[in-house]
Amino acid sequence: MTAAHPNARLLIVDDEEIALKNLQHVMTREGYAVTATKSGARAMALLEAQEFDVVLTDLRMEKVDGMEILKRCRERHPDAEVVLITGYATAESAVRAMKQGAFYYLAKPFRLDEVRKVVAEAVAKVMLRRENQALREQLDGYRGPVRIVTHDPAMLKLLEMARQVAPTDCSVLISGESGTGKELFARYLHHHSGRRDGPYTAVNCGAFSADLLANELFGHEKGAFTGATTLKKGLVEACAGGTLFLDEVTEMPPAMQVKLLRVLQEREVLRLGGTRPVKVDIRILAASNRDIAAAVANGAFRRDLYFRLNVVDLHIPPLRDRRDDIPLLVQHFLQKCTARMNKRVLGVSPEAMAVLMAYDFPGNVRELENIIERGAAVTASDTIEAEHLPAGLTEMTSVRRREGRLPTLEEQEMDYIDRVLREVGGNQSAAAQVLGINRSSLWRKLKGREGGG
Ligand SMILES: Nc1ncnc2c1ncn2[C@@H]1O[C@H](COP(=O)(O)OP(=O)(O)OP(=O)(O)O)[C@@H](O)[C@H]1O
Ligand SMILES: [Mg+2]
Structure with a gap:
């Protein structure tokens, strides 16, 4: 049988070699990503450095015991669940463990199907909580702020225009002073498009150097440069089926502007060090709080790119x-x-x-x-x-x-x-x-x- 959540990360701690090996074997067979250690001190170090979903630990160990591990988990990984195991089950230590927030208390000798069941329940609880949190974040991040509040006639016109172009794949250039709601409009467009269930990613073009931005947006092939040990997909590819929002687009270095133009014209990207372009299905929105037309006039921003991005122009008026x-x-x-x-x-x-x-x-x-x-x-x-x-x-x-x-x-x-x-x-x-x-x-x-x- 494999677990319902095979990507769950398990830490197993038991100073008794045979018991440890046994649990490690069983849990690995369940499909979990298992880390096992005999030493409580090592477990503490692992908890500092890594994320775990469920920790299965012996209670009585030399030096660092199960209660300390439980305590550290509660402090550092409040989302994780801890299952305690002991050969010296007493009602008193059981109560103490549960009070400290242990998920369950297993007394040795236990049956393997018992420990399997308890771990599966703990994992399910962690995953459910995580899913809820992700949903809540989505609600906060999308549905909440996508409410554009206004009864200003000019703004209502903009909103109407946004509603009309949202379902198309048109590029939209959103301009306006800082804090006028450009990002809000970008989210609104994504949310009212057929891509709403796809990814929405915002990139601040002014926050990276040219090289970093290229790497971020287009990714690289393995071996493209020293340190590129694996292939990395860029945000453009990762955003397939969704919307890419290029914030502060006027800050984009000239070399990048050429590459972005290619994405817009050919609907494909070339990873750094790559020879074969990859087709991408994304919608691009861009924003700037600077005068883009002026940036075009003084040569800082490519005219051809400007025209490609500026298929629809939403200018948000200042609040005053x-x-x-x-x-x-x-x-x-x-x-x-x-x-x-x-x-x-x-x-x-x-x-x-x-x-x-x-x-x-x-x-x-x-x-x-x-x-x-x-x-x-x-x-x-x-x-x-x-x-x-x-x-x-x-x-x-x-x-x-x-x-x-x-x-x-x-x-x-x-x-x-x-x-x-x-x-x-x-x-x-x-x-x-x-x-x-x-x-x-x-x-x-x-x-x-x-x-x-
Ligand atoms: N019409 C509106 N209704 C409700 N909330 C709004 C409206 N306009 C802006 N906001 C809120 O104001 C804040 C600033 O908006 P946003 O981040 O979209 O501005 P921006 O134009 O992208 O700013 P910047 O240029 O500094 O990046 C956000 O919290 C946003 O939700
Ligand atoms: Mg913004």
Whole structure:
């Protein structure tokens, strides 16, 4: 009989040679990946270095005993299950072991089918828990954040366009300032396509050197370079049947741009050191928070690649251009974060909302999300008040109250002083230095404002 979970990793510890060999033989025959050791100390070292699903250990051993192994497992591998074995079964040690979180307690002599059954149950429990966790992560990672919250007309148009192109294999170029929701749109496109059950992989093109990125995306043949001891498939191949999201695509080195063009034109990749191209079935989405057209104009980004990627162009407007979304997003993020925090925060006070509505959000939706999370964490009541918003936000809003006319030079100067003060954390000496004036002039200017209201 082979186990239902043949890839489960088992660690067996028993200082009695014959018993150890016997268990090792039986469990290997079951199909598990078995590591066996006679020494408790060695087992402890293995637990530091490797992952195991189930640990089967003798209780009474010289030096390091089964209880210590159990304890180490609970600390280092809370997901693993431990089965204890002993020839000196006493009710007392059994109870102690179970209290410490052992899965089961086997008394010698045991029948082999008994130990088989217990191990299979322990493995099944571990695997089920792991599956649940993977599912939960998928739900969090996909279904949760794929909700794009908006009632802004321009955004709704974008969403409609996204819905239409999602099921096609069209490349989509998503642009917009940092934090506007580019990755969210990429996930949305994947989720609403026929590839939703396939892989979705995001690669930050700016995070690798040219060589590393090539290796990451295209993989290599065995022997392609010193150290390439095995064939490695790149992300493009690994993403077959799914969606590859190339983030910060303008950061891609020129040599890579040529290779990517090939993937887009021929739908095939050449592994490093390879001679035969491999067909791939992927959809490519790309994003950048930089001006891609400008990068094309100054030669940093290939025009032909730009056209290939830019079959559909989704430009996400900054949050300050769709302020009506702010209250909606506030509610959305409150729900999201209070569920996680196990706290009841129902809304923001009118004063706090006024501050938010007037703020410019250079970090866009991500910044708002952070502000709400922070506010929900620090408020003691069920409302986020203005005082729970980051310092600096409130000052910024004074700028907005003048809306409708151009600011005076003096106002403009004050705004700049505020900005510098914020960036140096309110330190007036540091701010004066940045501003190129002395401390007392800065102090006079600040004082003057207080006087003038
Ligand atoms: N319309 C929206 N509805 C709900 N959540 C949003 C919306 N827009 C953005 N978010 C959330 O804001 C955060 C930032 O979004 P995302 O990571 O997609 O931005 P980005 O444009 O990729 O930013 P960057 O350029 O910095 O990589 C995420 O947590 C995302 O879920
Ligand atoms: Mg992003």
